[in-house]
Amino acid sequence: MKTLNNGHSLENLVRRNVRELAPYSSARQEYTGEASLWLDANENPYGGGVNRYPDPLQKELREELAQLRGVAPESILLGNGSDEILDLLFRAFCRPGTDRVLYFTPTYGMYRVIAGINDVEAVAVPSGAGFQPDLSAAASLLGDSSLKLTLLCSPNNPTGNCISRPLLDEILCTAAGLVVLDEAYIDFAPGASMLPELARYPNLVVVQTFSKGWGLAGARLGVAYASPAIVGILNRIRFPYNINTLTQNLVREKLRNSGEVFARVEQLIEERRVLVRSLEQLPQVLQVYPSDANFLLVRFDCPGRAYQYLLEQGIVVRNVSGAVAGCLRITVGTPAENRLLVAAVAGL
Numbered sequence: 001m002k003t004l005n006n007g008h009s010l011e012n013l014v015r016r017n018v019r020e021l022a023p024y025s026s027a028r029q030e031y032t033g034e035a036s037l038w039l040d041a042n043e044n045p046y047g048g049g050v051n052r053y054p055d056p057l058q059k060e061l062r063e064e065l066a067q068l069r070g071v072a073p074e075s076i077l078l079g080n081g082s083d084e085i086l087d088l089l090f091r092a093f094c095r096p097g098t099d100r101v102l103y104f105t106p107t108y109g110m111y112r113v114i115a116g117i118n119d120v121e122a123v124a125v126p127s128g129a130g131f132q133p134d135l136s137a138a139a140s141l142l143g144d145s146s147l148k149l150t151l152l153c154s155p156n157n158p159t160g161n162c163i164s165r166p167l168l169d170e171i172l173c174t175a176a177g178l179v180v181l182d183e184a185y186i187d188f189a190p191g192a193s194m195l196p197e198l199a200r201y202p203n204l205v206v207v208q209t210f211s212k213g214w215g216l217a218g219a220r221l222g223v224a225y226a227s228p229a230i231v232g233i234l235n236r237i238r239f240p241y242n243i244n245t246l247t248q249n250l251v252r253e254k255l256r257n258s259g260e261v262f263a264r265v266e267q268l269i270e271e272r273r274v275l276v277r278s279l280e281q282l283p284q285v286l287q288v289y290p291s292d293a294n295f296l297l298v299r300f301d302c303p304g305r306a307y308q309y310l311l312e313q314g315i316v317v318r319n320v321s322g323a324v325a326g327c328l329r330i331t332v333g334t335p336a337e338n339r340l341l342v343a344a345v346a347g348l
């Protein structure tokens, strides 16, 4: 029986149907030799490289990613975007109509949606000062055994800030169930990842994605880093061919050229700095919040009017004023795109 650092046992956290499930197994998963004829999966023998099913274990990709991130391949689970990973976590650990999850608002809208799809009660606690989790407001739920997942997002979407390290440690030490830390924007916040703390916190699941810093949103690849025990549980319910061959090959290629990716990220961080300065100089802009991500949270007098005006100029930003009063969320683009944005805001 595996005991987590918060005193709960992983076996007890998992839904019974998942614990007792006999996972689907393909002949190919069971065969480890070097075959000369593949007649097991009813594939078409003709075709240009994608006539075969993808590697269900994503062996090479996970090994290469493990190398880059300095973790064991057994600590990696890949998903069709991080959204699939979040959904797997709900399906593995949250009993519909019974269990609960916690998150702090404003945050990523998909947490609420995925909870709804899975018929799991989502408790949304408003963040405190500086958009930091308000632990006193969540105190009664944090220790409750109905709490299965605490969803944290750092850097947070749409506010752009990182969660402070002491708060992260406190949540990891006090929350019942698992703590899921969504690090979708971590490439833009060097040094802030909790990945190095995995061994210290067996209740921690770090979720990252290739959609933002790696520039592969269209390829759909999310990553969960967690203990091999947690990864093993998620693997029981993951569809075997969830990562297609084209994506596996494309991402392996990208990993081999990670230097270029990191250079681009540096460039975007510099562009973010330039864009902050340009926007701050405009009287139309009331406030630009500090950002550790590749977007800015910008406050206007009348965000609805600013949003419509930008749309009329052909510029689409995100109106998040329903979540953060007065604010639009603006992605950092190329230097030319950012100049067009600033010129448009100046004409407001």
Ligand SMILES: *Cc1c(COP(=O)(O)O)cnc(C)c1O
Pocket (backbone or CB within 6 Å): 080, 081, 082, 083, 084, 108, 153, 157, 182, 184, 208, 209, 210, 211, 212, 217, 220, 221, 222
């Ligand atoms: C963009 C984003 C993701 C990425 O989702 P994918 O399904 O991997 O594209 C995850 N979490 C947050 C908070 C995001 O903003």
